[in-house]
Amino acid sequence: MFGRTGAITAQTGDYNFSQIGGSVAGGQLPQTGGDLSGGITSATVTGIQSRAIAATAPASGQVLTWSGTQWTPQNQTGGGVASVFGRTGAVTAQSGDYTVSQVTHAADTTNPNTYSAGARQTFTPSLSAAGIQIAPGPLPTTALAGDLALDSGAANQFKVYSGSAWISLNSGGASSSGNYLATFTSQTSVVVLGTTHALGTSNLLVQCYDNATPANLVEPSLITVDPNSFNVTVDFATAETGKCLINGGSGSGASQGSGGAGMAAQLGDFAAVYTSPATLSIGGNCSTSTPCNARFGTQVFSITAAASVSLSGTGLEYIYIDTTGALTVGDPLAAATCSGSCIVAPGITAFPINTIPLYTWSVANGVWDATGGIDRRGWLSSNVFLGGPGIATVAVAGQTTVSVDSAVVPTYLTASATLAFPLIAAGACAADLTFSLPGANPGDAVAAGWPAGLPAGLSGIMRISAASVVSVRLCASTAGSVTPASAAFTATVVRGF
8 A cells, every 4th residue: 555565554655635635633733833823723812023912912003012121001102293383292382372363353463454244343341450441642633433541631530532533432411421630739728620521511529539558538618510511610728649530420510419329438427527727517417308317226216406516635536426316425544525416425436236337537635637537428338247156046027036047956965875784783883885876965954765674773864974985884782783674774865055
């Protein structure tokens, strides 16, 4: 067989591949090699170009990177950008990276900007800085209709160009609501020309202040407004330094003492006025037809007559309304004399609580300060009631009711625990057992809750032995020893306010 005689054994070359029938089993297949490992039916790539691949499982988005010793999954870095703005490494933004033309909606402040109809520029308000500023300067010689400017030649008035002339925005006759502020230094008479304040009316309100911080109200001795030129003249008894605010709102003129008030300090209710070196007038406008009213809770008190005060000595007087509705002069000197609808309270060195402050005014050697007192009147006020622990407050129709909050007072602290006491000898006490009662403090009174099945012959006490700790002690009578069963013990602490 196969050209051989005798005992024939198989050898290579007996058959060629095409003469063999059937299927090749997996175990008959050759093993892989090179960059593969394992059988040919389940080979694993272990390398690329004979360089090993790490067995680490990749995360989403990672790429295969050569670490220097093997291919391993890593987060992608780089990206092929050699530099940004000509800088390499960690590039941070700096001036000059972009030009205005490269930034969407950017405004070039060095050139005029054109905006489409209806476009708006929004400025976020700030408590520490204004939002937009127009620098004061001379009016432009060439302007377009709609241009705005602050005219440095007319006390920085805000003006708009109409197409033919510059128009001041705080002018416009008696219906105007504009203001003008005049400052002065060491003057007994201040004159503001009508052409300067440009309010266009003689119906003006004038209020003057010193240059203190905060500013104090200064009472002029005379204010006049020329009905034709609208010139305002403010006269003081002594030289003053400060500012006068001229209000152009509707009214019958500050010089006449009537018309609308621009602020609470201009109201006549309870006004104190220097009338002479020795006399201070209070509430000169209070009358039956125009009463000066003060409210305490739901009670309203009316002052219907003026009062005057004179005194001797040197000090600071406190003028206020007390809780009975009386117009009161608090006098630390005990030397004041009050006539009319007021009373004197000697020994006062500060506004008493639950009173309504009106003025403080200094006096030197019996002479009232001619520059004026400090106006303490407040048109708006509030007295806030807040309930503390166990206290409730309810405000209805201007009245506040204070009551105990029954949901909080009294306060209960309670806790229970199962305790197992050992044998208690006759006439002896077992060692104290404890359990937790959060919030309890030593010295708190304890209401003890004893087990219903507590054996006869036992007595006990409960106490707060330490913060948040209840100690329980059981004692047996002399009749015999007792072994209590394990049972639940309860301790309760009751608190008031």
